Amino acid sequence: MANIKYKTLIGLEIHVQLKTKTKMFCSCPTGFGGEANTRVCPVCLGMPGVLPVMNKKAYEFSVLAALALNCNIARFTKWDRKSYYYPDLPKNYQISQYDLPMSENGYIEIPTDGGETKKVRILRAHLEEDAGKNSHATGNYSQVDLNRAGTPLLEIVTEPDLRNGREVRSLAQQLQRIVRYLGVSEADMQKGHMRFEPNINLVGEIDGKEFKTAIAEIKNLNSFRALERSVDYETNRQLEEYLETRKGMGQVPKTTRGWDADREITVHQRSKEAANDYRYFPDPDLVPVVLDDAWFEQIKSRMVELPLAKERKFISKYGLSEYDAGVLTSERSMAEYFEEAIEAGGDAKRVCNFITQTGLKLANEAGKSFVDLGIEAKKLAKLSQMVSDGDINASAATSLISKMVESDEDPMVLAEKFNLIQKSDTAELEAIVEQVFAENPQAVEDARAGSKKEKKSRGFLMGQVMQKTKGQANPKVVSGILAKKLS
Amino acid sequence: MTKKLDYDEVREVALLARLELCDNEVEEFATQLSSILEYIEKLDELDTDDVEPLAHSLPIKNVFREDIPRECLSRDEALSNAPDTDGEFFIVPKILDDNSNA
Numbered sequence: 001m002a003n004i005k006y007k008t009l010i011g012l013e014i015h016v017q018l019k020t021k022t023k024m025f026c027s028c029p030t031g032f033g034g035e036a037n038t039r040v041c042p043v044c045l046g047m048p049g050v051l052p053v054m055n056k057k058a059y060e061f062s063v064l065a066a067l068a069l070n071c072n073i074a075r076f077t078k079w080d081r082k083s084y085y086y087p088d089l090p091k092n093y094q095i096s097q098y099d100l101p102m103s104e105n106g107y108i109e110i111p112t113d114g115g116e117t118k119k120v121r122i123l124r125a126h127l128e129e130d131a132g133k134n135s136h137a138t139g140n141y142s143q144v145d146l147n148r149a150g151t152p153l154l155e156i157v158t159e160p161d162l163r164n165g166r167e168v169r170s171l172a173q174q175l176q177r178i179v180r181y182l183g184v185s186e187a188d189m190q191k192g193h194m195r196f197e198p199n200i201n202l203v204g205e206i207d208g209k210e211f212k213t214a215i216a217e218i219k220n221l222n223s224f225r226a227l228e229r230s231v232d233y234e235t236n237r238q239l240e241e242y243l244e245t246r247k248g249m250g251q252v253p254k255t256t257r258g259w260d261a262d263r264e265i266t267v268h269q270r271s272k273e274a275a276n277d278y279r280y281f282p283d284p285d286l287v288p289v290v291l292d293d294a295w296f297e298q299i300k301s302r303m304v305e306l307p308l309a310k311e312r313k314f315i316s317k318y319g320l321s322e323y324d325a326g327v328l329t330s331e332r333s334m335a336e337y338f339e340e341a342i343e344a345g346g347d348a349k350r351v352c353n354f355i356t357q358t359g360l361k362l363a364n365e366a367g368k369s370f371v372d373l374g375i376e377a378k379k380l381a382k383l384s385q386m387v388s389d390g391d392i393n394a395s396a397a398t399s400l401i402s403k404m405v406e407s408d409e410d411p412m413v414l415a416e417k418f419n420l421i422q423k424s425d426t427a428e429l430e431a432i433v434e435q436v437f438a439e440n441p442q443a444v445e446d447a448r449a450g451s452k453k454e455k456k457s458r459g460f461l462m463g464q465v466m467q468k469t470k471g472q473a474n475p476k477v478v479s480g481i482l483a484k485k486l487s
Numbered sequence: 488m489t490k491k492l493d494y495d496e497v498r499e500v501a502l503l504a505r506l507e508l509c510d511n512e513v514e515e516f517a518t519q520l521s522s523i524l525e526y527i528e529k530l531d532e533l534d535t536d537d538v539e540p541l542a543h544s545l546p547i548k549n550v551f552r553e554d555i556p557r558e559c560l561s562r563d564e565a566l567s568n569a570p571d572t573d574g575e576f577f578i579v580p581k582i583l584d585d586n587s588n589a
């Protein structure tokens with residue numbers, strides 16, 4: 001058995017579609033769906049003689065995202081043409097940024113086990129236009145839909161700082177939360193708003209001899225799960241292949257592999273014998289962008305508290321578990337709602353449970369986000385107080401939440417209307433206890449302190465009280481009365 | 488005189504431009520392109536050490552439009568110049584080695 005030590009080097013090339021209303025260089029609407037070739041104009045069709053004009057919003061969105069990724073923002077940037085030979089960009093070039101990208105040298109923090117964070121360095125993030133879509137129907141032709149051609153994309157390139165599928169997935173999820181918090185992308189992987197292409201190879205030693213495998217780029221990943229599993233699969237595959245062939249970087253070319261989601265394997269697509277020659281040159285149709293102080297400050301003022309910071313705050317300040325904090329911060333609207341409810345006097349753990357256990361289930365059933373259920377945060381805070389004060393019990397609170405979805409009434413009013421108020425009035429409950437005692441003398445005898453059947457019989461008496469009050473007695477108050485009377 | 492561009496380089500450039508050249512043309516273009524390169528080399532005589540690289544030939548910056556949608560072409564119009572279409576899509580020869588962004 002060979003003595004093998006290695007680590008996996010994974011870098012990502014990421015494309016994030018920006019959520020602008022229009023394309024990057026023309027006024028055609030963006031957006032998923034729409035009948036083929038109905039969102040096109042002479043500019044995005046690449047007709048001769050047209051003039052592209054930059055979408056200001058797309059630029060601002062990319063600056064905001066790059067700031068959140070801790071990048072240095074360039075104050076001067078320009079546009080370049082990158083040669084491209086597929087019919088989904090009919091100009092035969094893609095407008096992109098080559099030597100003066102709008103941002104460089106950032107990092108994204110990802111949580112690791114044990115509450116630590118790891119910084120993954122970002123080489124650069126730049127703006128470019130998306131291509132259309134080729135589909136390969138049966139027959140000797142391909143179909144081209146140019147609706148997506150010209151949609152603004154933020155391309156983010158990381159350093160090879162990631163080590164396994166879990167870290168890659170974690171980065172993808174962090175990035176999704178960040179761009180959603182900023183409102184710059186819908187970041188839905190299934191819909192292709194966010195596309196990840198991992199570059200993977202292994203470096204290490206076998207029996208003291210260094211080895212390096214050739215880099216493989218993985219394509220066709222459209223879920224977090226696919227991302228994680230493809231990276232782990234490819235790591236094992238490269239190791240096995242190397243052990244068998246003993247051929248690594250330099251001896252075999254870089255390759256592109258596609259993820260087969262059904263078989264859960266990566267499949268060889270093509271070898272890259274020679275480096276691509278994109279022949280970049282400055283686009284004469286587009287003038288440079290200069291980001292002056294005033295404009296930069298204006299964009300910076302739109303920065304929000306980012307999800308990881310919020311998550312850490314929820315753990316340290318409100319004592320929530322990592323899991324709960326993660327769920328609450330998965331959507332900015334929900335995280336802010338939670339904070340509003342706490343501000344209004346809700347108990348953190350209780351409000352968290354209301355949202356994550358009951359609220360999200362209801363939201364799911366209704367096919368909405370939690371916030372869109374329309375329960376006011378201050379009313380949920382009041383519901384929390386009602387439980388703390390003993391006015392209602394936890395199961396009544398759960399059923400009240402669904403009633404609050406349908407009604408704008410105050411939770412206390414609703415609790416009264418549906419008879420969910422607990423009886424906490426000691427005098428009233430004492431009278432009921434007396435009555436139960438009179439009806440069950442044997443049980444009372446068995447329930448006296450020190451009796452063998454004490455626990456069981458007290459449970460029985462409690463049940464009788466609950467039955468008489470139709471479940472509305474405050475169990476804390478009743479057990480206090482029982483303890484006092486049976487001591 | 489040795490040429491600035493040898494035949495293989497001409498073939499490489501032709502491939503990148505998706506041009507098919509016969510041997511006579513390779514020879515012809517090697518001569519022509521080489522003399523163009525020699526002519527351009529004249530610029531190397533200029534001392535540009537203290538000159539900032541030019542990003543654009545016009546002294547203009549920050550030309551933007553607002554993010555407001557405008558009407559597109561109708562699909563019929565969009566497809567009207569296409570060599571081939573099925574009424575919905577542009578039809579192109581089958582793409583065999585698809586390394587596009589799709």
Ligand SMILES: [Zn+2]
Binds near residue numbers: 028043
């Ligand atoms: Zn257009």
